[in-house]
Amino acid sequence: xxxxxxxxxxxxxxxxxxxxxxxxxxxxxxxxxxxxxxxxxxxxxxxxxxxxxxxxxxxxxxxxxxxxxxxxxxxxxxxxxxxxxxxxxxxxxxxxxxxxxxxxxxxxxxxxxxxxxxxxxxxxxxxxxxxxxxxxxxxxxxxxxxxxxxxxxxxxxxxxxxxxxxxxxxxxxxxxxxxxxxxxxxxxxxxxxxxxxxxxxxxxxxxxxxxxxxxxxxxxxxxxxxxxxxxxxxxxxxxxxxxxxxxxxxxxxxxxxxxxxxxxxxxxxxxxxxxxxxxxxxxxxxxxxxxxxxxxxxxxxxxxxxxxxxxxxxxxxxxxxxxxxxxxxxxxxxxxxxxxxxxxxxxxxxxxxxxxxxxx
Amino acid sequence: xxxxxxxxxxxxxxxxxxxxxxxxxxxxxxxxxxxxxxxxxxxxxxxxxxxxxxxxxxxxxxxxxxxxxxxxxxxxxxxxxxxxxxxxxxxxxxxxxxxxxxxxxxxxxxxxxxxxxxxxxxxxxxxxxxxxxxxxxxxxxxxxxxxxxxxxxxxxxxxxxxxxxxxxxxxxxxxxxxxxxxxxxxxxxxxxxxxxxxxxxxxxxxxxxxxxxxxxxxxxxxxxxxxxxxxxxxxxxxxxxxxxxxxxxxxxxxxxxxxxxxxxxxxxxxxxxxxxxxxxxxxxxxxxxxxxxxxxxxxxxxxxxxxxxxxxxxxxxxxxxxxxxxxxxxxxxxxxxxxxxxxxxxxxxxxxxxxxxxxx
Ligand SMILES: CC(C)[C@H](C(=O)O)[C@@H](O)C(=O)O
Ligand SMILES: CC(C)[C@H](C(=O)O)[C@@H](O)C(=O)O
Numbered sequence: 001x002x003x004x005x006x007x008x009x010x011x012x013x014x015x016x017x018x019x020x021x022x023x024x025x026x027x028x029x030x031x032x033x034x035x036x037x038x039x040x041x042x043x044x045x046x047x048x049x050x051x052x053x054x055x056x057x058x059x060x061x062x063x064x065x066x067x068x069x070x071x072x073x074x075x076x077x078x079x080x081x082x083x084x085x086x087x088x089x090x091x092x093x094x095x096x097x098x099x100x101x102x103x104x105x106x107x108x109x110x111x112x113x114x115x116x117x118x119x120x121x122x123x124x125x126x127x128x129x130x131x132x133x134x135x136x137x138x139x140x141x142x143x144x145x146x147x148x149x150x151x152x153x154x155x156x157x158x159x160x161x162x163x164x165x166x167x168x169x170x171x172x173x174x175x176x177x178x179x180x181x182x183x184x185x186x187x188x189x190x191x192x193x194x195x196x197x198x199x200x201x202x203x204x205x206x207x208x209x210x211x212x213x214x215x216x217x218x219x220x221x222x223x224x225x226x227x228x229x230x231x232x233x234x235x236x237x238x239x240x241x242x243x244x245x246x247x248x249x250x251x252x253x254x255x256x257x258x259x260x261x262x263x264x265x266x267x268x269x270x271x272x273x274x275x276x277x278x279x280x281x282x283x284x285x286x287x288x289x290x291x292x293x294x295x296x297x298x299x300x301x302x303x304x305x306x307x308x309x310x311x312x313x314x315x316x317x318x319x320x321x322x323x324x325x326x327x328x329x330x331x332x333x334x335x336x337x338x339x340x341x342x343x344x345x346x347x348x349x350x351x352x353x354x355x356x357x358x359x360x
Numbered sequence: 361x362x363x364x365x366x367x368x369x370x371x372x373x374x375x376x377x378x379x380x381x382x383x384x385x386x387x388x389x390x391x392x393x394x395x396x397x398x399x400x401x402x403x404x405x406x407x408x409x410x411x412x413x414x415x416x417x418x419x420x421x422x423x424x425x426x427x428x429x430x431x432x433x434x435x436x437x438x439x440x441x442x443x444x445x446x447x448x449x450x451x452x453x454x455x456x457x458x459x460x461x462x463x464x465x466x467x468x469x470x471x472x473x474x475x476x477x478x479x480x481x482x483x484x485x486x487x488x489x490x491x492x493x494x495x496x497x498x499x500x501x502x503x504x505x506x507x508x509x510x511x512x513x514x515x516x517x518x519x520x521x522x523x524x525x526x527x528x529x530x531x532x533x534x535x536x537x538x539x540x541x542x543x544x545x546x547x548x549x550x551x552x553x554x555x556x557x558x559x560x561x562x563x564x565x566x567x568x569x570x571x572x573x574x575x576x577x578x579x580x581x582x583x584x585x586x587x588x589x590x591x592x593x594x595x596x597x598x599x600x601x602x603x604x605x606x607x608x609x610x611x612x613x614x615x616x617x618x619x620x621x622x623x624x625x626x627x628x629x630x631x632x633x634x635x636x637x638x639x640x641x642x643x644x645x646x647x648x649x650x651x652x653x654x655x656x657x658x659x660x661x662x663x664x665x666x667x668x669x670x671x672x673x674x675x676x677x678x679x680x681x682x683x684x685x686x687x688x689x690x691x692x693x694x695x696x697x698x699x700x701x702x703x704x705x706x707x708x709x710x711x712x713x714x715x716x717x718x719x720x
């Protein structure tokens with residue numbers, strides 16, 4: 001079959017890691033007789049440079065008409081930088097948020113997995129790691145504080161800024177269903193995270209999760225408060241199978257969870273709409289400091305491409321092929337610099353792509 | 361001098377750890393010629409049982425008329441429990457929130473300190489810990505999502521819940537000033553945490569922090585996004601001196617920060633109003649499972665009492681006395697079960713109180 005993939009190369013190391021993912025996809029296509037057609041589109045900083053806005057209607061339309069979107073890391077510096085003084089429509093993030101909303105990508109799936117071979121890179125002690133952990137964060141992606149009404153005004157001479165956090169039961173139900181579906185294929189345990197001792201939206205969240213849970217008698221679940229979850233991730237990550245949470249909590253907790261694996265350069269993510277459509281991107285950032293040096297780790301993007309085959313194209317065998325090739329490369333001792341350790345062979349971005357392709 | 365202390369014993373292990381803190385305070389008073397008068401007040405679950413509501417007007421008035429409030433841990437179970445189905449006015453947390461607002465406790469200070477003697481209890485690897493870390497989280501406590509308007513309604517047959525997040529420049533300024541003041545007495549570095557790539561309230565936060573920073577040329581500062589901060593706490597906690605953040609982010613990050621110390625039973629906290637008034641409580645929870653067994657660690661509460669002497673009563677020498685006594689007990693090898701390790705002497709709650717008093 002022929003699949004149309006819209007490709008957003010992104011910022012920083014984005015282009016070089018996406019290039020390797022595309023090469024790997026083509027290698028898998030050749031093996032299996034499928035064909036992928038790529039259409040490059042621009043979003044964020046690159047789109048502002050080209051068209052004066054972070055996402056154009058045409059780009060959104062092209063993405064919508066594709067079978068899936070493959071994206072590199074996007075965004076710039078996360079500390080002091082002047083972007084937050086730009087008007088909203090000119091900020092690169094506005095493009096990403098408009099893309100998520102415009103494509104209806106409500107379910108963000110971020111696996112946080114401890115690689116046996118990379119255990120020593122995990123910042124947590126061996127006693128805490130135990131026999132390892134393997135969780136998935138299911139983050140709601142098109143509601144909550146990210147898409148609420150907001151305003152900044154001067155009231156009686158005082159600046160006042162306001163954001164709002166709204167969820168309706170349908171938004172909660174569809175993400176909860178995805179979480180329970182995924183749990184069913186895994187260790188059958190969902191921890192739903194909220195702040196129900198403070199927020200009305202969290203209390204509705206709990207109610208709807210409990211309603212959905214009734215249809216999944218084979219899946220156990222519990223509620224956990226977000227502050228407690230932030231602690232438990234550090235203290236006892238093994239207890240988690242599927243974490244289900246709203247947009248802002250998911251942003252914070254998924255980054256914390258990916259960091260405790262010690263291998264953020266290895267973690268893929270998927271953002272799914274109703275049906276088969278999805279956007280696939282690495283969990284890590286765009287690391288502008290190492291861009292263009294052929295040292296970035298392309299594995300997270302390559303594994304995101306594998307997720308695309310699995311979730312959007314139903315090509316499970318081909319997804320397995322790529323995932324096995326990545327495992328094999330690790331076993332054979334090849335490492336990019338971010339995951340390098342004693343006795344291993346250090347390779348660059350393109351060489352890592354080559355090594356994975358050889359094993360497909 | 362005579363100081364009036366309102367005492368909220370709290371839930372779970374609260375009463376037994378507060379008892380030890382009061383004994384330690386009295387020992388310090390005797391040494392120094394000061395006197396503390398205690399008035400017990402009820403809040404949360406205990407107040408619901410006695411008066412049918414989590415905080416009465418009289419209790420608030422008594423607290424307001426005291427010189428400071430000393431509180432044990434409050435709250436029950438943090439996982440599945442039926443409290444979130446209670447009407448808001450009957451939830452124990454409502455008492456705590458009303459107390460914070462009613463007393464104007466806008467500045468929550470939570471130190472997260474790695475005790476040299478307890479390094480092995482830290483869940484992070486020795487390489488990450490390095491020569492240790494010592495940070496303070498300055499959390500805004502009376503604004504944001506915690507005190508916004510909220511509603512749960514049925515709109516066109518669909519349940520919709522809404523919370524709102526508002527900050528005005530005055531609320532941001534006063535907490536930023538506290539953070540920079542504290543940084544000045546420490547390592548002179550503030551990291552202000554927000555989500556300015558999404559929230560209007562965070563963009564106002566950044567602007568006001570930058571304005572305040574102009575008055576502190578001796579203090580360096582940077583902005584950090586909340587998702588990045590959740591990662592950095594695990595990956596490189598040594599970089600932090602003072603973290604300044606809004607209410608909800610502070611709730612999540614301070615719990616994460618306290619957990620990475622591995623000694624949450626040791627961490628105190630202060631919630632300050634304008635002027636000298638404050639409420640002092642341990643950072644840890646009420647641990648109902650070990651309540652009444654004389655095994656809980658009273659040190660966090662004892663150190664909170666020391667903070668009270670320092671911040672509300674200007675009794676620095678007496679605060680030092682208590683803190684030194686705690687350090688001495690640890691050096692001498694005494695441990696409650698939560699911080700126990702090989703070769704140390706395990707003691708109970710009351711015995712730990714005795715040992716600290718002996719060293720005052
Ligand atoms: C860039 C930013 C708006 C985005 C988010 O907060 O969702 C990012 O942190 C992410 O998690 O994908
Ligand atoms: C009990 C709860 C309302 C409270 C909060 O969220 O502020 C607690 O978690 C805390 O941090 O003091």
